[in-house]
Amino acid sequence: MQVVGGIALAPLLPGLVQHWKARLQGRRGPTPLQPYRELRRLWGKSMVDPEGTGPVYRLAPLVVTAAIVAGVLVVPVSQAVPNLGLGHDALVLVGLLALAHFAITCASWDVSNGFSLMGASRDLMLSVFVEATFVVSLAVVALIADTTDLRGVVAGTAGVDAWANPALALGAVGFAFVAIAETGRQPVDNPDTHLELTMIHEGPLLEYAGRDLAYLQWAAAARHWLVLVLAAQVFLPHARGVWLQLAVLPLALVVLCAALAIVETLLAKMRVLLVPRLLAVGLAAALLGIAAWIAGAP
Amino acid sequence: MTGLLLGAGLGAIAIGGVLSVWGKAFSAGLWLQATGAGGVSVAGFWALGSQAALGDTFTSSFVPRFGVDGLSGLFLGILGLIAAPALVFSVRYLRPSPTGRAVGVLTALFVLALALVLCARDPVTFLAGWESMTLVPAVVILVSRGADRRARKIVFTYLAVTHLGGAGTWVAILLLAHAGAIGGHTTIASGSGLQTAIALSALLGMGTKAGVMPLHVWLPRAHPIAPAPVSALMSGVMIKVAIYGLVRVLIDWDGVLPVWFGVLVLAVGALSALGGVVYALFEHDLKRLLAMHSIENVGIIVLGIGASLVLRARGADTWAAFALAAALLHCVNHAVFKALLFLGAGAFERAVGSLEIDRLGGLLRRMPWSGGAFLVGAMAIAGLPPLNGFASEWLTLQALIHVPRYGHIGDGVAGALALAALAATAALAVFCFVKVVGLVLLGAPRTPAVAAAEEPPIPLRAALIFLALACVALGFAPGILFGPLVGLAPWSSKVGTQLGLHLPGTGSLPTVGIAVALVGLTVALALVRGNRRAASAPTWASGQIVEPALNWTSAGFTKSLRLVLEFVLRPEREISSKAEGGVLQEVVYSGNVPHLIEDRLYRPVERLGFRAAVHARRLQSGSVGTYVVYLIGLVIVLLLAVRLGAIG
Numbered sequence: 001m002q003v004v005g006g007i008a009l010a011p012l013l014p015g016l017v018q019h020w021k022a023r024l025q026g027r028r029g030p031t032p033l034q035p036y037r038e039l040r041r042l043w044g045k046s047m048v049d050p051e052g053t054g055p056v057y058r059l060a061p062l063v064v065t066a067a068i069v070a071g072v073l074v075v076p077v078s079q080a081v082p083n084l085g086l087g088h089d090a091l092v093l094v095g096l097l098a099l100a101h102f103a104i105t106c107a108s109w110d111v112s113n114g115f116s117l118m119g120a121s122r123d124l125m126l127s128v129f130v131e132a133t134f135v136v137s138l139a140v141v142a143l144i145a146d147t148t149d150l151r152g153v154v155a156g157t158a159g160v161d162a163w164a165n166p167a168l169a170l171g172a173v174g175f176a177f178v179a180i181a182e183t184g185r186q187p188v189d190n191p192d193t194h195l196e197l198t199m200i201h202e203g204p205l206l207e208y209a210g211r212d213l214a215y216l217q218w219a220a221a222a223r224h225w226l227v228l229v230l231a232a233q234v235f236l237p238h239a240r241g242v243w244l245q246l247a248v249l250p251l252a253l254v255v256l257c258a259a260l261a262i263v264e265t266l267l268a269k270m271r272v273l274l275v276p277r278l279l280a281v282g283l284a285a286a287l288l289g290i291a292a293w294i295a296g297a298p
Numbered sequence: 299m300t301g302l303l304l305g306a307g308l309g310a311i312a313i314g315g316v317l318s319v320w321g322k323a324f325s326a327g328l329w330l331q332a333t334g335a336g337g338v339s340v341a342g343f344w345a346l347g348s349q350a351a352l353g354d355t356f357t358s359s360f361v362p363r364f365g366v367d368g369l370s371g372l373f374l375g376i377l378g379l380i381a382a383p384a385l386v387f388s389v390r391y392l393r394p395s396p397t398g399r400a401v402g403v404l405t406a407l408f409v410l411a412l413a414l415v416l417c418a419r420d421p422v423t424f425l426a427g428w429e430s431m432t433l434v435p436a437v438v439i440l441v442s443r444g445a446d447r448r449a450r451k452i453v454f455t456y457l458a459v460t461h462l463g464g465a466g467t468w469v470a471i472l473l474l475a476h477a478g479a480i481g482g483h484t485t486i487a488s489g490s491g492l493q494t495a496i497a498l499s500a501l502l503g504m505g506t507k508a509g510v511m512p513l514h515v516w517l518p519r520a521h522p523i524a525p526a527p528v529s530a531l532m533s534g535v536m537i538k539v540a541i542y543g544l545v546r547v548l549i550d551w552d553g554v555l556p557v558w559f560g561v562l563v564l565a566v567g568a569l570s571a572l573g574g575v576v577y578a579l580f581e582h583d584l585k586r587l588l589a590m591h592s593i594e595n596v597g598i599i600v601l602g603i604g605a606s607l608v609l610r611a612r613g614a615d616t617w618a619a620f621a622l623a624a625a626l627l628h629c630v631n632h633a634v635f636k637a638l639l640f641l642g643a644g645a646f647e648r649a650v651g652s653l654e655i656d657r658l659g660g661l662l663r664r665m666p667w668s669g670g671a672f673l674v675g676a677m678a679i680a681g682l683p684p685l686n687g688f689a690s691e692w693l694t695l696q697a698l699i700h701v702p703r704y705g706h707i708g709d710g711v712a713g714a715l716a717l718a719a720l721a722a723t724a725a726l727a728v729f730c731f732v733k734v735v736g737l738v739l740l741g742a743p744r745t746p747a748v749a750a751a752e753e754p755p756i757p758l759r760a761a762l763i764f765l766a767l768a769c770v771a772l773g774f775a776p777g778i779l780f781g782p783l784v785g786l787a788p789w790s791s792k793v794g795t796q797l798g799l800h801l802p803g804t805g806s807l808p809t810v811g812i813a814v815a816l817v818g819l820t821v822a823l824a825l826v827r828g829n830r831r832a833a834s835a836p837t838w839a840s841g842q843i844v845e846p847a848l849n850w851t852s853a854g855f856t857k858s859l860r861l862v863l864e865f866v867l868r869p870e871r872e873i874s875s876k877a878e879g880g881v882l883q884e885v886v887y888s889g890n891v892p893h894l895i896e897d898r899l900y901r902p903v904e905r906l907g908f909r910a911a912v913h914a915r916r917l918q919s920g921s922v923g924t925y926v927v928y929l930i931g932l933v934i935v936l937l938l939a940v941r942l943g944a945i946g
Binding site: 052114147149 | 660662663673677680681682683688692695696699702703705706707710711714715717718719720721722724725726728729731732735736737739740741742803804805806807808810811812814815816819820823824827828832833834835836837838839840842844848849850854855856857858859861862
């Protein structure tokens, strides 16, 4: 369920966001299945090796995708899922995302494309603030659940009782900023941009084509899966029972995609140098969450 | 058995050192030293695993005593593990010239001095070893740099800072000896003035030697100018031996320290971690950059120690032991990957002649073995799974999450801030090493010398590959070390034997599963991608022409962060353009990120010192008459003191 859901359904999420965004803006827009069509088209095309590139450029799409698949296996869809040998630790997820960032930004040095490097530089700069906020908001829920095992966290934050202390709400505020930044959505990054100068996450992908690009686009879609599943099953109110959690999850994901579409429609992209301030707000909220947890701890 | 092996190893290093004086026996001497270091490493890790004490136990009396216990064993293990490849590297890196031979002998002396600190069981031997481990590298730098004036000035700064700060070590050890507390024979009362004095002076003295901010100024100056194998020993082992001293005093001998002291240690660790990595990002010289990263990693280790102190003060003994084990595991890991990176830098310098980071590029293709090993080291220090840096950073993060779990509001929030600092540090390290890997290993060569670079001889390559494999192995099975490390805490705590890291009552890090999954998935994805028939094409670059003049530089890549942190870092830049007849002829750009701690803290102190020296010199006029007046004045003061009953 987790594997199939994470790998096969992931492209549906950005498709849904784009679909609704177009609707909200009064356009008809592409169908939610558009990402699948793009992946099929890319799968049939040939790849390109820019002159002077080496093994790092060729390996990067594989490493990025492997790290994200591993991430999909780490993030549980409910409080009871089989352990596939990778465990379900929250901090491991942070490490896997860092590995993906490292691989793709190294690849942009290998092609020496100035626009790729500009995107890579911004991506890494933002990830400093994203990672700090991510870890602290995960620490909030880890303290509430008394474990960093995400299955335990899903169980520990379920129901109404966990919301008695403002800690969880503050952690959720922190995580909301992480979710937007990690999925590369407005106001942090604009996934629709065709202007290389403004690219962040798209920049390092500029030179890729064919199946390499298909992998990377799937990985970008799967990041949506990772953060939205985390949002639905940890940071937002969710049910206690395993089957109920699984039943509500699709609905929650659809609602979250709609929320992302609304945010994208309402907000314009920020100046990239101002984004760290936005993320600092998230970090401060998550830190306050820890303080609130200590103050309310038995 | 262990003692025999240790003795034989140290003996081999001594004999090897003597042998390398002769030009003919030079390589044989270095090989013998390397073999001895290997023996020391095996003996050290064996002593750690068996947790058995050998030889004498600690004493506060001033009689030379020698022995080994688990903690000494761990650091002896690190010493041997780094010294062996560094010495193998030296076989072809150093030449049997008079300078090279002198460095060969001094390396042996340096290793023996480090071992002396670790085996000392009384205050005199400890302090003697401590001082010689500071002095020997100074001599190495002076010998290898010859008449370089800048090097002499740096060595002076190094000795001045480490001796001024190092006075704290003397105060701490002598106070402990006076109280009879060395070896924990008497317990020092918690919260007493004596305890505070010992803890603060140890943090000052040993912190200086470990390169903790703001006492770090000597480190980024002195480490880069030593020969590569000695740099590896300094960054990999010498600052770890300072951590050994800190653990001995703060954890073993000084009783249970108050919470505020643990919070102070956390603050110092967070400052070092963040400060080290931020200034590393803006360095342009590869070895200086690596030295700044040593400060960052010492900061991470100190965060672990701080978490251990706070948790112990709050009575969470199990987690205090885990936090200590996290710090010690990071000591091992940092030693391995930092030695790898310094030796790699040495190999690049040997092949190219320069380490200016903007003038390298494409070395992975020219030197696939050394470059590949360096890439592994870069990923390990950036804390990426499945390598060893991630395992110990994961443990440290877990320890920091448990500080608010057991703490009150003050220390809990301090723990949360330290957690955020460590997470940001990890991301900054990724940023920095993407820059290093990109500028050094990837892209096109940037100078003709780089384009002609060639792989170094086999011993150099072997040393690098050995250390890279150690990074992989320690990342695959950190649990093998973790069990014994938890057992090193003086209060009793245990975890079962394991390969990955499984902690009771929280998440776990199944390193084996993660490593297998990542490698397996990468291979599977490569198979699915199928036979790669890719068209070769010029870099598209959105239609822009790619030419060397438009190559990105280190300063360009880090500009986004420099602008974001402008209000803290206060970077300086100057652009001047020259135009003739309305046509731009020349643009000169210079930029610099000044080191704030040096500018704001050390410069004023330095200026004050010089001003005071001017006044003090007036006292020494050189005329006999003045000195007679001083003597008469002194006699009068003494007589008055006796009359008033202040003396005798």
